[in-house]
Amino acid sequence: MDERIQAVDVDAEIARTHREEWTMIVAGLVRRYGDLDIAEETAAEAFATAVQRWRVDGVPPKPGAWITTTAHRKAIDRLRREARRDDKQTEAFMLQDDSPAEPTGFIDDDRLRLVFTCCDPVLSVQDRIALTLRMVGGLTVAEIARAFLVPQATMGQRISRAKAKIKAAGVPFTVPEREDVVPRVAGVLAVLYLIFNEGYFASGENVDPIRRDLTEEAIRLARLVRALLPSDSDEDAEAAGLLALMLLTQARSDARLSAGGELVRLDEQDRTAWDRQPINEGIALLDERLEACGRDIRALGRYQLLAAINAVHATAPRAQDTDWAKIVALYNALERLDPSPIVRLNRAIAISEYDSPDVALAIVDQLGEDLDGHHAFHTTRAELLSLTGRSDAARGAYDRAIELAVNDAEITHLMRRRDEVTTTHHTDGITTNEGETA
Structure with a gap:
């Protein structure tokens, strides 16, 4: 050979x-x-x-x-x-x-035990996430540092300190007993969500833009976590919401990349290529929770709301059939729970579709101080500027988004969008993020 x-x-x-x-x-x-x-x-x-x-x-x-x-x-x-x-x-x-x-807990799954070890309350939430992404997700320190927007050396030290703290505290390698799971499940769900997002939107150069090994593992672990929780608990409802969110998102994987490897926006995807089986399962999980709370979206948790947003997209036969009023209402409920800049950015995208790009741009411009280092902010701003006819400013925002992006498929997509602004501004929508938050 x-x-x-x-x-x-x-x-x-x-x-x-x-x-x-x-x-x-x-x-x-x-x-x-x-x-x-x-x-x-x-x-x-x-x-x-x-x-x-x-x-x-x-x-x-x-x-x-x-x-x-x-x-x-x-x-x-x-x-x-x-x-x-x-x-x-x-x-x-x-x-x-x-x-x-020797037995290491009542669930015989090494990977789930590793998740609970890395997510022990002895660590801060940020350290739990970083350590799990390294140990369970297999991400490099550089990839995790990019996700946290910190220098690689800083992230390396953080992960080393987290491992040392786990060792010094004598944290056991075990799935906690059922009565001890509930206090720790929120941190575990947060980590599984980030692992899924890394798989669905992989960072780094010369890597597969979509890593099904990570998305499928996050889904598998989410199912196991649900098995540990009381069926009538708020924690089980959020675990079900996260599982529904993952399934509804994963269902779009086959339509998310073009034959040439470019990211395909949600509104441009071939919806016949979406996998109906996970969509149906995700909607059934969500409907079960909605029935339990009398279909009052104010009673839904963060992951349930995100799943509900994705369900609106999943049930629209065409992009133009999307119920943007419902999505805005869901984002309003989400913002009350989580008034983070990323949630506000996603809400602005929905408002652009429901109301106008000018209204959305005014909201987005208020987020610059918090999100200047986040490529999604500049991508959204570029699309809005283009929609409102400000081509020069749009190209500048695209340049900044390309500089910050870490996914090759998205970089290819952003470069094409920027080049299109050279001759004319866009007249289509800006559904750039599929209703996700990072």
């Missing part, structure tokens, strides 16, 4: 294995050794070893198993090197034992 082709195949297989099996590998290592640092670092070392070995020996029949075995050996070697006392040395040798591990 040609060496260049072999190298490309190896790189592709390593990327696939990392994308699809990182979480399971790390979670298994944490279960065995009880240490986040050892798990992450030895898994990373095993992947680095694969880069060298597979180019010589070829890709093994079971790449994930090869990585796992290599990581286990590296973990044992590390513990042996670090052993300073007889009991520590004995512990290192005992780690070669392949007997089943």
Whole structure:
């Protein structure tokens, strides 16, 4: 086989294995050794070893198993090197034992246990999110830093401190008992939502714009979390709302990219390509909750409202049939719960469709101080400026959005939209974000 082709195949297989099996590998290592640092670092070392070995020996029949075995050996070697006392040395040798591990909770799922470990209340909410994105989502420190709009070095230190705090507090690698789940579920849901969003709108250069491994894993874990919660609780209602939101969003994946790899806006998507099965499941989950609260949207939680917004899009046969009055009402309810700049930005987009771009632009311009470093702000502003005929300002806003964007498919889309402004301003809508918040 040609060496260049072999190298490309190896790189592709390593990327696939990392994308699809990182979480399971790390979670298994944490279960065995009880240490986040050892798990992450030895898994990373095993992947680095694969880069060298597979180019010589070829890709093994079971790449994930090869990585796992290599990581286990590296973990044992590390513990042996670090052993300073007889009991520590004995512990290192005992780690070669392949007997089943002790029970680690009433749900037998390593990945769910890893989520709850990373989301322990000993950490701040921001640290829980960052650590879970690294350990469960497999995102690089650079990718997480971009999501938080902080320097990479700062994020690296934050994640290191979070792991150290988990270790110092002796946080167990376990799913909490049922009575202890409820106080921690809000943080877990927030993290699962961010993992899903990263999969549905992946950051970084030369990566798949849509990472189904992350979106499908977030959906799977959301189902497991629901199984832990009392069926008549507010927490279960929000978990159901998050699951519905994920399903309704995931249903559009096949229509979200053009054949050339460009992002396709919601209003331009081929709705016959939407997957009806997750749409139907998501709407059924949402309807169940709406019936329970007498269809009073004021009783809905954040994820339920976001799911309801997506349901309006999912049930419109054509973009022009969208009930924008209902979407504005849902965003009004969401803003009362979460008056964040991102929610206000999304509400302005809905107002542009329901009322006018001028009214929406006045709202968006008030958000500049908070969202100047957020590409969605400049994208929205560019679209609104274009709709109101201010082409020069629109091109400048597009340039800023392109500078800040981290998804190749969106960058391609923004460049085309900017170039179109050169000759004429747009006369269509600006449904750029599919009713999502980040």
